[in-house]
Amino acid sequence: MRHWLWAVASLVISVELAAAGFDYPLQPQQIATDTFVLEGKTEDFSKDNGGFIVNSGYIVTQDGVVVIDTGASRRFGEQQRALIEKTTGKKVIRVYITHHHPDHFLGNQAFSELPIYALPATTQGVQREGEMFSSNMYRLIGDWMRDTSVVAPNQVAQVGKETLGGHELEVLAFKGHTQGDLAIFDHTTGVLFAGDLVFNNRAATTPHAEIIDWLASLEQLLKLPFKVLVPGHGKITQDAEPIAQTRAYLVWLQTILQQAAANGLDMNEVMATPIPADFKAVALAQSELRRSVAHLYPALETEQLKPAKQAE
Amino acid sequence: MRPFLVFVLSSLLSPWVWADEPDPLNSPQWEFVHQRFLKGEPYQFDGKVKVEAPPDAEDSLNVPVSFQVEGLDSVQEIVVVADLNPLPQVLRFRPKVMRPNLGFRMKLQQGSPIHVAAKTADGLWHVGGVWVNAAGGGCTLPSVGTSSGDWTKTLGKVSANVWQRPDGSNRLRVRLMHPMDTGLASGIPTFHIENLKVLSQDDQVLAELDLFEPLSENPMLSFDVAKQTEFKLEGRDNNGNRIQAEVGR
Numbered sequence: 086m087r088h089w090l091w092a093v094a095s096l097v098i099s100v101e102l103a104a105a106g107f108d109y110p111l112q113p114q115q116i117a118t119d120t121f122v123l124e125g126k127t128e129d130f131s132k133d134n135g136g137f138i139v140n141s142g143y144i145v146t147q148d149g150v151v152v153i154d155t156g157a158s159r160r161f162g163e164q165q166r167a168l169i170e171k172t173t174g175k176k177v178i179r180v181y182i183t184h185h186h187p188d189h190f191l192g193n194q195a196f197s198e199l200p201i202y203a204l205p206a207t208t209q210g211v212q213r214e215g216e217m218f219s220s221n222m223y224r225l226i227g228d229w230m231r232d233t234s235v236v237a238p239n240q241v242a243q244v245g246k247e248t249l250g251g252h253e254l255e256v257l258a259f260k261g262h263t264q265g266d267l268a269i270f271d272h273t274t275g276v277l278f279a280g281d282l283v284f285n286n287r288a289a290t291t292p293h294a295e296i297i298d299w300l301a302s303l304e305q306l307l308k309l310p311f312k313v314l315v316p317g318h319g320k321i322t323q324d325a326e327p328i329a330q331t332r333a334y335l336v337w338l339q340t341i342l343q344q345a346a347a348n349g350l351d352m353n354e355v356m357a358t359p360i361p362a363d364f365k366a367v368a369l370a371q372s373e374l375r376r377s378v379a380h381l382y383p384a385l386e387t388e389q390l391k392p393a394k395q396a397e
Numbered sequence: 398m399r400p401f402l403v404f405v406l407s408s409l410l411s412p413w414v415w416a417d418e419p420d421p422l423n424s425p426q427w428e429f430v431h432q433r434f435l436k437g438e439p440y441q442f443d444g445k446v447k448v449e450a451p452p453d454a455e456d457s458l459n460v461p462v463s464f465q466v467e468g469l470d471s472v473q474e475i476v477v478v479a480d481l482n483p484l485p486q487v488l489r490f491r492p493k494v495m496r497p498n499l500g501f502r503m504k505l506q507q508g509s510p511i512h513v514a515a516k517t518a519d520g521l522w523h524v525g526g527v528w529v530n531a532a533g534g535g536c537t538l539p540s541v542g543t544s545s546g547d548w549t550k551t552l553g554k555v556s557a558n559v560w561q562r563p564d565g566s567n568r569l570r571v572r573l574m575h576p577m578d579t580g581l582a583s584g585i586p587t588f589h590i591e592n593l594k595v596l597s598q599d600d601q602v603l604a605e606l607d608l609f610e611p612l613s614e615n616p617m618l619s620f621d622v623a624k625q626t627e628f629k630l631e632g633r634d635n636n637g638n639r640i641q642a643e644v645g646r
C-alpha cells in the first residue's frame with residue numbers, strides 16, 4: 086500500500102513539474118495553402134492536457150490571419166495568438182467561434198479587441214452557460230485556467246460568402262451538435278472547418294445535441310466539394326470518412342437509446358450497452374455513451390410512459 | 398471509546414461480523430453511516446449486493462443508481478445512503494412480493510460513496526457500494542420545478558408503464574411528479590415524498606418505500622416485479638399531499 090502511494094505521489098510531482106510552465110504543445114500543421122491546424126488530443130479534459138483536446142485552425146490571408154476557435158483557456162488563446170503572429174509575421178484580424186462549448190471559446194480573452202464572430206445561438210449559449218462551463222473547467226484542468234474569464238463573441242456571423250485577403254470564405258449555419266453550429270468552407274483552398282458537427286475517431290459529445298438535426302446537418306456537409314476536412318476533434322482528413330463515422334455513431338446511439346426506452350430499461354442498463362466493433366477505434370466511446378444516456382435518455386423514456394388513472 | 402467496545406462485543410457475540418472490516422470504498426463516513434442508518438447492527442460487505450452508477454455524474458441533480466440483490470434469502474429492508482451528502486439517506490425499500498432490485502436517480506452534493514445495505518431475516522446487513530464523482534451542487538440547488546414555479550399543476554401526477562422482461566419477470570417504471578426540494582436551497586423549505594406503496598390490483602402490498610430529500614425531482618423508479626401487469630400506488634409527501642394512482646400496461 087505504501088509503495089503504491091509513493092508511486093502515485095512521485096507521479097503527481099513529476100506531472101506538476103512538467104506542467105509548471107503551462108505551455109501547450111502547439112505545433113502548426115499545414116493542411117492546405119495558407120491553412121494550418123493546431124490539433125488537440127482525442128482525450129477528455131485533464132490536468133495533463135490542459136484542455137488541448139480540440140482542433141483550432143487559422144487561415145493566413147493577404148490581409149491578416151483568420152482564427153477558427155480559441156481553445157479552452159486564456160493561456161491557450163494567448164499562446165495560440167503569439168505563435169500565429171510570430172510564425173506568419175501577420176496580425177490576427179478576425180476570429181470565428183464554431184459553437185459555445187468551453188473548449189472552443191474560452192481563449193477569446195486573448196482576442197477581445199478583435200471582431201469575434203459567432204452565430205446568435207452560440208453567443209446566447211456563451212451568455213447563458215459560459216460561467217458554468219468556466220467554473221467546471223477550473224475543476225477539470227486546474228491552473229491551466231488561471232485568470233480565464235468568459236468573453237462572449239462580439240459580432241454576428243452572417244451566413245454566405247465573403248472574400249477576405251484573397252480567400253473566398255463561406256459561413257454555414259447548422260445545428261444538431263448545439264443550437265448554433267458554424268462551419269467555414271474556404272472555397273479558395275477547399276478546406277472545410279466542420280466544428281463539432283464532425284468527430285474523427287473520438288466519440289461525439291451530446292450535452293446539447295438534437296440527433297435528428299445533427300444528422301440532417303451532416304447530409305448538408307457531405308454535399309460540399311471540400312478537399313480537406315477539419316473535424317472539431319480528431320485527425321484532419323482528405324476524405325469524408327469522419328462524416329460517415331460520426332453519422333454511423335449517432336444513428337447507432339439514437340437506435341440503442343430508443344430501443345432501450347421501448348424495452349423499459351433503466352439508465353444504468355443502457356449505459357452498459359457494449360460498443361460495437363465498428364467503433365472500436367473511436368476514443369472514449371464507453372464514457373461518452375454514459376454521458377449521452379444522461380443527456381438524451383430522459384426525454385426518450387418519458388415518451389414510453391402512460392398517464393396513470395388518478396383521482397383529481 | 399464506547400463504539401469500539403460495542404464493536405468488540407458484537408463481534409464476540411456474532412461470529413460472522415468482522416469488526417475491523419474496512420469499507421472497500423474507504424468512506425471516511427462509513428462508521429457514522431453504520432451507526433446512524435444501520436443502527437450499529439452487524440454487517441458485512443457483500444458482493445451479492447450489486448450497485449451500479451456511472452463513475453462520473455454528468456448531472457449531479459440526476460445521478461442514476463440501481464441495485465440488484467442476488468442470492469440472498471428473505472431481504473427485509475434495503476437502505477441507500479450517499480455517505481458525503483449533507484442529507485445522506487436516500488431511501489429505504491422493503492420489497493414484500495417483488496425482487497430486491499431498484500433503479501432511481503438522486504442528487505449528489507459532491508463526489509461520494511453510495512452504500513446500499515440489505516438486511517436479511519437473520520438481522521445481518523449485507524453492504525455493497527459504488528463511488529461516484531460529481532461536480533457538486535446537486536443538493537443546494539432549488540428544483541427546476543420550484544424555481545420556475547410551474548410544479549403546482551403537475552404535483553402528484555403519476556405516469557408509468559409495464560414491460561415483459563426476457564427472464565419472465567416484469568419491469569414496472571413509475572414517474573411521480575414532485576419537486577423533492579431538499580430544504581438546503583435558501584428560502585425553499587423541504588418538500589418531498591415521504592412514503593410510497595406498490596400494491597397489486599387486489600391490494601396486496603408488493604413493496605414499501607420511504608423516500609428522502611436526495612431523491613431526484615420527479616422521481617423515476619424502476620421495479621422488477623413478478624408477472625403482474627396492473628398495480629396501485631399510494632403515497633404521501635411531508636405536506637400531506639396524497640399520491641393515489643392505478644397504473645398498468
Ligand SMILES: [Zn+2]
Nearest residue numbers: 184186262281
Ligand atoms: Zn462541442
